[in-house]
Amino acid sequence: MNKLIEIASNSNNIAVTSHVDPDGDSIGSILALGLALKQKYKNVEIFTADPLPARYDFLVESKYIKRYEDVKDKAFDLFFALDCGDENRLGKSIDVMKKSKTVVNIDHHISNTQFGDINIVNINSSSTCEMIFSIIKDIGLTIDQEIATCIYTGIVTDSGNFMYDNATDKTHLIAAELIRANIDKQKIMYNLYQKKSIKNLRFLGYCLTNMEIELDGHLAIFEITSTLLDKFDIPSADIEGIVNYGRDIDGVDISVTIREESDSKLKLSFRSKHDDVDVRKLAELFNGGGHKKASGATLNASLDEAKALIIENAKQFIRR
Amino acid sequence: MNKLIEIASNSNNIAVTSHVDPDGDSIGSILALGLALKQKYKNVEIFTADPLPARYDFLVESKYIKRYEDVKDKAFDLFFALDCGDENRLGKSIDVMKKSKTVVNIDHHISNTQFGDINIVNINSSSTCEMIFSIIKDIGLTIDQEIATCIYTGIVTDSGNFMYDNATDKTHLIAAELIRANIDKQKIMYNLYQKKSIKNLRFLGYCLTNMEIELDGHLAIFEITSTLLDKFDIPSADIEGIVNYGRDIDGVDISVTIREESDSKLKLSFRSKHDDVDVRKLAELFNGGGHKKASGATLNASLDEAKALIIENAKQFIRR
Numbered sequence: 001m002n003k004l005i006e007i008a009s010n011s012n013n014i015a016v017t018s019h020v021d022p023d024g025d026s027i028g029s030i031l032a033l034g035l036a037l038k039q040k041y042k043n044v045e046i047f048t049a050d051p052l053p054a055r056y057d058f059l060v061e062s063k064y065i066k067r068y069e070d071v072k073d074k075a076f077d078l079f080f081a082l083d084c085g086d087e088n089r090l091g092k093s094i095d096v097m098k099k100s101k102t103v104v105n106i107d108h109h110i111s112n113t114q115f116g117d118i119n120i121v122n123i124n125s126s127s128t129c130e131m132i133f134s135i136i137k138d139i140g141l142t143i144d145q146e147i148a149t150c151i152y153t154g155i156v157t158d159s160g161n162f163m164y165d166n167a168t169d170k171t172h173l174i175a176a177e178l179i180r181a182n183i184d185k186q187k188i189m190y191n192l193y194q195k196k197s198i199k200n201l202r203f204l205g206y207c208l209t210n211m212e213i214e215l216d217g218h219l220a221i222f223e224i225t226s227t228l229l230d231k232f233d234i235p236s237a238d239i240e241g242i243v244n245y246g247r248d249i250d251g252v253d254i255s256v257t258i259r260e261e262s263d264s265k266l267k268l269s270f271r272s273k274h275d276d277v278d279v280r281k282l283a284e285l286f287n288g289g290g291h292k293k294a295s296g297a298t299l300n301a302s303l304d305e306a307k308a309l310i311i312e313n314a315k316q317f318i319r320r
Numbered sequence: 321m322n323k324l325i326e327i328a329s330n331s332n333n334i335a336v337t338s339h340v341d342p343d344g345d346s347i348g349s350i351l352a353l354g355l356a357l358k359q360k361y362k363n364v365e366i367f368t369a370d371p372l373p374a375r376y377d378f379l380v381e382s383k384y385i386k387r388y389e390d391v392k393d394k395a396f397d398l399f400f401a402l403d404c405g406d407e408n409r410l411g412k413s414i415d416v417m418k419k420s421k422t423v424v425n426i427d428h429h430i431s432n433t434q435f436g437d438i439n440i441v442n443i444n445s446s447s448t449c450e451m452i453f454s455i456i457k458d459i460g461l462t463i464d465q466e467i468a469t470c471i472y473t474g475i476v477t478d479s480g481n482f483m484y485d486n487a488t489d490k491t492h493l494i495a496a497e498l499i500r501a502n503i504d505k506q507k508i509m510y511n512l513y514q515k516k517s518i519k520n521l522r523f524l525g526y527c528l529t530n531m532e533i534e535l536d537g538h539l540a541i542f543e544i545t546s547t548l549l550d551k552f553d554i555p556s557a558d559i560e561g562i563v564n565y566g567r568d569i570d571g572v573d574i575s576v577t578i579r580e581e582s583d584s585k586l587k588l589s590f591r592s593k594h595d596d597v598d599v600r601k602l603a604e605l606f607n608g609g610g611h612k613k614a615s616g617a618t619l620n621a622s623l624d625e626a627k628a629l630i631i632e633n634a635k636q637f638i639r640r
Binding site for chain 1: 517
């Protein structure tokens with residue numbers, strides 16, 4: 001960490017960013033690290049390629065996160081890429097990375113390609129936020145209440161509220177420290193999980209009623225057309241959790257949502273609950289990636305073609 | 321705790337039990353305390369008034385838990401009542417309690433009536449299991465892997481996976497210790513949350529599609545008739561979680577399930593997500609009880625009468 005402190009101290013400006021389609025861990029980690037760096041260093045820019053989903057508005061400093069367009073003309077001495085398995089996850093922000101002097105890659109994905117000049121990768125961490133907690137302390141900065149709130153948000157969203165096996169004893173010790181940093185846990189939980197729209201739950205009701213079960217009960221499929229999203233009047237960001245309902249069925253090894261994006265591409269999300277059912281490898285067959293138990297890909301195909309392809313390819317991954 | 325050690329040492333036999341309708345915290349706590357006591361004391365009986373739901377079969381020692389009928393003729397020197405707000409929660413096991421020399425009441429309900437000879441009540445504890453963790457250590461017994469598994473089960477089921485505000489920094493520190501005691505966390509999570517039946521999810525789909533919203537969006541109601549349970553072919557124990565889906569809607573202050581029991585009684589479950597919306601008080605209007613944010617009651621009425629009564633009585637508790 002001494003090297004990181006040295007580089008930061010010698011940098012005139014610092015960028016902190018993460019992947020496209022921001023989620024709790026990417027937003028939490030860039031905000032936490034960015035706010036911490038601002039305690040000591042000047043010209044720290046926190047930015048994302050895509051806008052943030054509204055559910056993270058309760059992270060009060062999130063309104064100061066800039067967009068790619070605001071910083072694209074700058075060249076940074078130090079560039080932090082957080083929660084990105086590879087540099088393409090940065091989307092258009094990769095341009096900014098390429099102009100930067102030193103790239104620091106901090107991530108917890110097993111597929112990480114070590115694309116930075118400095119790579120801090122811990123595949124046993126629940127979240128990038130969990131790593132950022134330690135890094136902030138190691139470089140002598142302070143976990144204040146706001147930073148603790150960001151880190152807690154990333155940990156709970158990436159660990160399924162400590163449910164996934166990536167939540168270790170260390171994760172819980174950090175959670176205890178974050179609570180002692182006086183976070184308003186109820187506010188975080190309320191904003192993340194208790195502000196669902198009625199439309200959202202009606203949509204979930206529809207999806208569960210129409211969920212398809214294939215491969216003798218080993219594969220659950222949710223087909224989400226754009227017509228359906230229009231009918232229920234919900235944004236596509238709101239359907240994130242649907243795929244987990246299929247995963248949690250007894251006997252189901254793989255759950256998948258096939259979702260029509262506005263640009264006629266299909267977005268696939270895969271989930272597994274077993275160590276020996278690796279949906280990252282399944283996603284890789286569609287040029288996607290992710291974790292062993294949570295992965296994704298995009299696909300140019302019709303819904304029916306996609307479904308047939310998924311069923312065919314899933315066969316080799318399900319349990320016998 | 322010295323007094324407890326003294327009494328236990330001087331007891332010829334010890335009973336450990338909990339409330340009717342066993343749940344994760346009651347089963348986890350009686351098993352954990354009972355197994356721990358067996359390390360040092362003889363003639364320890366763990367029993368319940370009602371059979372255990374099958375989802376807790378993974379707690380391997382649970383098969384040795386006896387029923388009320390197996391122990392009803394015994395008189396115990398020491399009787400532990402766990403997770404019971406009052407003695408009536410024991411159901412028929414209250415007979416056994418009344419014959420016992422010393423009753424120890426260990427609980428975390430705010431409504432606890434201090435009905436024991438010794439009362440250990442901590443309303444700030446996430447669960448009775450969390451209390452049992454400390455008590456086992458305080459009386460010099462050992463948290464082994466099996467006991468840790470039971471305690472972890474009680475903590476996660478009573479704290480909504482650390483989501484509720486009853487999960488404090490202390491809860492997380494204990495969770496870290498339990499993980500270090502080598503529990504198989506994935507096995508616990510799989511058995512608690514990832515073995516749902518397809519019927520169960522179709523039923524959830526139906527409930528969400530037919531959920532009623534009253535009082536200008538402040539009250540969510542799920543009506544669950546016995547016909548419906550028959551149609552979806554699911555046991556009434558499987559519908560526990562439905563009420564939470566209503567609670568988690570933006571603007572909803574109170575969520576309630578009205579469920580027809582086989583004996584033509586109605587069972588009411590209430591949930592709140594706000595500190596200032598106290599559904600324990602609402603449940604008390606129906607002679608029920610529980611916690612501020614999770615309570616219940618039974619009612620002899622028709623479904624329509626019950627619904628009208630709930631709407632009328634809920635008015636004074638919702639936010640304006």
